[in-house]
Amino acid sequence: MSALERFEIAQSTPSASPAVVAPVAVKTHHWAALPLLIIGLMALGMVGHLWLATQIQVQGRQIVNLEATMDSLTAENNILTAQITIIDTPSQLAQRAVSLGMVPEPQTSLLVVPTGQILGVDQAVTGSEMPIITAASAIGNGLTWPSLATADTGGANTSGDTSVASQLTDTTTPQV
Amino acid sequence: MAPVQRHRRRWLVPAAHLQRRQIGLMIVFAGLILALIAGSLYVQVFDPEGYRDRTGQDRIDLPASRGEIADRNGTPMALSQPAVNIVADPATVATNGGTWEQMSLGARLRAKAGPGIIAGIVSAFLGGDFNDYYAGLTRVTNADGEPNRYALLYPQVMDYYEQQVDEAIDRLGYVGIASQSSPLRTYPNGSTAANVVGYLTTSEELVAQGKYPMVGAEGVEQSFNTQLAGVDGYGKFEVSGYGRIPTGDNVVVEPVEGQSYQLTIDLPLQLMQDQLLAQAVADNQARGGMAITMAVETGEVLAMSVNPVFDSNNLTPTPVEDQGNRAIRYSYEPGSVQKLLTVAAVIDQGLADQGTHLEVPGHLNAGGAIISDAFSHGTMRMTTAGVIGRSSNIGAVLLARQSSKSALIDYMHSFGLGAATGVGLPREELGLVPDANMTDQERDMMAFGQGISVTAIQEAAAVNAIANGGVYIQPTIVKAATNAAGQEVDMPTAQTHRVVSEETSTQVLNMMESVVALNPGSLDIPGYRTAAKSGTAQAAGPNGAGYNGTGSGWVMSYLGVAPAEDPQILTYVVIDYPQATTTGTAAAAPVAESVLSLALSRYGVPPSTTPSSNLPVDW
Numbered sequence: 001m002s003a004l005e006r007f008e009i010a011q012s013t014p015s016a017s018p019a020v021v022a023p024v025a026v027k028t029h030h031w032a033a034l035p036l037l038i039i040g041l042m043a044l045g046m047v048g049h050l051w052l053a054t055q056i057q058v059q060g061r062q063i064v065n066l067e068a069t070m071d072s073l074t075a076e077n078n079i080l081t082a083q084i085t086i087i088d089t090p091s092q093l094a095q096r097a098v099s100l101g102m103v104p105e106p107q108t109s110l111l112v113v114p115t116g117q118i119l120g121v122d123q124a125v126t127g128s129e130m131p132i133i134t135a136a137s138a139i140g141n142g143l144t145w146p147s148l149a150t151a152d153t154g155g156a157n158t159s160g161d162t163s164v165a166s167q168l169t170d171t172t173t174p175q176v
Numbered sequence: 177m178a179p180v181q182r183h184r185r186r187w188l189v190p191a192a193h194l195q196r197r198q199i200g201l202m203i204v205f206a207g208l209i210l211a212l213i214a215g216s217l218y219v220q221v222f223d224p225e226g227y228r229d230r231t232g233q234d235r236i237d238l239p240a241s242r243g244e245i246a247d248r249n250g251t252p253m254a255l256s257q258p259a260v261n262i263v264a265d266p267a268t269v270a271t272n273g274g275t276w277e278q279m280s281l282g283a284r285l286r287a288k289a290g291p292g293i294i295a296g297i298v299s300a301f302l303g304g305d306f307n308d309y310y311a312g313l314t315r316v317t318n319a320d321g322e323p324n325r326y327a328l329l330y331p332q333v334m335d336y337y338e339q340q341v342d343e344a345i346d347r348l349g350y351v352g353i354a355s356q357s358s359p360l361r362t363y364p365n366g367s368t369a370a371n372v373v374g375y376l377t378t379s380e381e382l383v384a385q386g387k388y389p390m391v392g393a394e395g396v397e398q399s400f401n402t403q404l405a406g407v408d409g410y411g412k413f414e415v416s417g418y419g420r421i422p423t424g425d426n427v428v429v430e431p432v433e434g435q436s437y438q439l440t441i442d443l444p445l446q447l448m449q450d451q452l453l454a455q456a457v458a459d460n461q462a463r464g465g466m467a468i469t470m471a472v473e474t475g476e477v478l479a480m481s482v483n484p485v486f487d488s489n490n491l492t493p494t495p496v497e498d499q500g501n502r503a504i505r506y507s508y509e510p511g512s513v514q515k516l517l518t519v520a521a522v523i524d525q526g527l528a529d530q531g532t533h534l535e536v537p538g539h540l541n542a543g544g545a546i547i548s549d550a551f552s553h554g555t556m557r558m559t560t561a562g563v564i565g566r567s568s569n570i571g572a573v574l575l576a577r578q579s580s581k582s583a584l585i586d587y588m589h590s591f592g593l594g595a596a597t598g599v600g601l602p603r604e605e606l607g608l609v610p611d612a613n614m615t616d617q618e619r620d621m622m623a624f625g626q627g628i629s630v631t632a633i634q635e636a637a638a639v640n641a642i643a644n645g646g647v648y649i650q651p652t653i654v655k656a657a658t659n660a661a662g663q664e665v666d667m668p669t670a671q672t673h674r675v676v677s678e679e680t681s682t683q684v685l686n687m688m689e690s691v692v693a694l695n696p697g698s699l700d701i702p703g704y705r706t707a708a709k710s711g712t713a714q715a716a717g718p719n720g721a722g723y724n725g726t727g728s729g730w731v732m733s734y735l736g737v738a739p740a741e742d743p744q745i746l747t748y749v750v751i752d753y754p755q756a757t758t759t760g761t762a763a764a765a766p767v768a769e770s771v772l773s774l775a776l777s778r779y780g781v782p783p784s785t786t787p788s789s790n791l792p793v794d795w
Contacts, residue, residue: 075336120783
């Protein structure tokens with residue numbers, strides 16, 4: 001029922017007391033409430049944005065730093081891998097083996113397990129069987145040091161020193 | 177009746193106020209529309225070129241990784257490592273990225289010092305000549321007067337060092353230096369098997385594209401260059417002045433990584449064979465040498481040595497003629513090792529056997545030429561085994577004369593002579609086999625290894641057919657190939673065909689044992705029955721100088737197979753132009769014998785349990 005209907009009913013009903021019209025109480029807001037709300041939300045958003053942006057920047061910087069560290073470690077890993085590859089080559093192993101007193105074993109004798117029979121000439125190795133190999137290995141066998149470098153193909157660098165081996169051994173880098 | 181009073185809510189805006197708000201809103205919208213119009217005018221009228229210039233396609237290369245090469249044990253022989261070319265934009269370096277007219281005096285002085293400082297940094301970190309770098313950095317214009325935007329300062333430096341250079345230049349505030357990916361191809365074993373692995377080279381076109389060096393020029397690097405290289409990919413993006421357009425026509429084609437190859441080479445054995453060959457070449461004051469060790473039943477090349485050697489990592493010190501693979505590319509007259517093929521052909525036709533009696537005179541007329549043996553003798557009564565054991569030229573000629581010329585030539589072709597073996601290495605020399613219309617003299621000479629030329633791999637594969645029960649098996653250097661996902665790639669199987677019967681094969685091997693038996697204590701390998709043959713061939717001088725002319729010499733060779741009763745390993749050694757020895761047995765046999773010993777031991781081949789054939793060589 002609307003206020004007007006309620007008023008008309010009241011008029012048509014006999015009453016001892018005069019009709020009193022009471023305004024319906026309506027809750028109102030201050031005119032600035034909405035703009036303030038919007039401004040508040042915007043301020044909150046801006047603060048949030050600022051916080052997020054700051055966090056992104058901080059974490060972005062951390063990512064950049066970590067990526068730089070990863071690049072550096074990857075590069076270092078590449079160097080170390082190259083060193084291991086060189087050290088693991090047969091020529092390097094042969095040199096180390098000779099330096100440890102090992103000698104080639106050119107004489108085979110096999111033990112046949114089921115029968116215990118020995119096939120071949122069973123004799124001790126003296127180290128003089130392959131003097132060429134022993135001597136060659138001890139001095140690097142006359143082979144070129146595995147420099148891991150590529151042929152110089154010119155460019156501004158004409159020194160020809162593209163050897164990675166030189167890069168590997170030159171671990172002291174001057175400060176500029 | 178009292179008028180009804182309506183109460184306006186206080187937050188409702190009066191009409192006047194509402195009008196003001198509407199006007200304000202309209203102003204805001206009008207401002208936005210004006211801004212859009214202004215932006216549109218700027219783009220379309222005032223700066224159309226600039227906007228157009230800022231749009232286009234951004235393309236990035238996605239280079240494929242080159243496959244690796246490893247030996248039969250998985251030990252790397254060639255691999256790619258991340259590296260970059262350090263390049264400069266000299267035109268940018270000249271102004272340190274600024275516009276000269278708008279730069280202050282201080283900035284100009286600073287830019288002037290740039291090339292020197294950058295050259296100093298590169299030189300300090302990477303070595304090399306300061307002046308070379310400086311010259312590259314100060315070449316500001318090209319020959320056509322256009323600004324020079326590209327100078328290669330240092331090729332293929334590992335990124336660890338490039339980072340240090342980059343940081344130092346950055347720290348000092350200079351610009352104009354960049355890096356471009358250029359993987360470094362490395363050969364950890366240096367000169368060991370360099371003739372097999374090969375190397376990469378470059379071309380001006382590739383350098384201009386910053387792809388340096390990426391083309392196989394020798395060895396497996398060349399013969400499988402396409403498969404090793406893979407296929408580069410790329411990314412193509414439409415860009416505006418504000419970066420990539422998300423909804424633009426963006427295409428990414430992933431690279432197809434190169435295949436990796438596992439060779440049949442056994443690096444430790446190769447290393448030892450290299451050492452033994454190098455020593456023999458030095459001891460005999462020879463021009464060079466070759467040695468091949470094969471697995472008899474598979475045709476796999478276990479070691480292929482040449483001397484002089486070269487280092488795939490650095491070719492500079494090695495003469496160009498020594499940067500190849502003599503074992504497949506140097507053809508020569510094989511000498512007496514060829515007698516094995518002659519005798520096998522004759523026996524296989526049923527014209528003789530290992531015990532056939534021959535009366536071998538001291539000299540033999542061959543179409544006007546006098547043929548003699550390496551040792552003086554009167555008429556000797558030799559068996560066929562004696563002809564092989566004593567390496568009689570005359571005996572070989574007498575046997576060859578039993579056969580028709582066409583049959584002999586057919587056998588030579590069937591043994592693989594005169595054609596590329598297809599071992600998997602590039603640019604094989606074919607050698608020379610006479611045709612069936614050859615003269616009698618040519619036939620006679622061919623019988624003992626003159627007038628015919630072979631490569632070491634051809635001769636090794638031919639005799640390997642005898643050792644392999646009479647079946648020729650195509651020699652191979654590649655054991656397997658895998659793609660980037662590690663899946664095995666189908667490889668062509670080695671071609672095989674029967675050349676001589678198994679019985680012929682056995683008889684020839686028995687006769688080869690006579691070579692060892694006639695040199696007791698010097699050619700035998702303790703515990704193993706060994707079949708062998710030496711070769712001592714005159715080498716004609718260049719330009720028709722003949723066998724005794726200027727530049728003529730000798731090619732000494734020795735081929736050993738063991739165990740003779742069940743051949744597993746074959747080693748063939750050639751010493752080229754030795755000065756200090758006159759027989760293949762003296763020059764090449766020690767190498768072959770040592771390599772055979774090592775290989776038999778290394779592969780655990782059981783020693784022989786049966787006695788040597790011990791065939792009669794005389795009658």
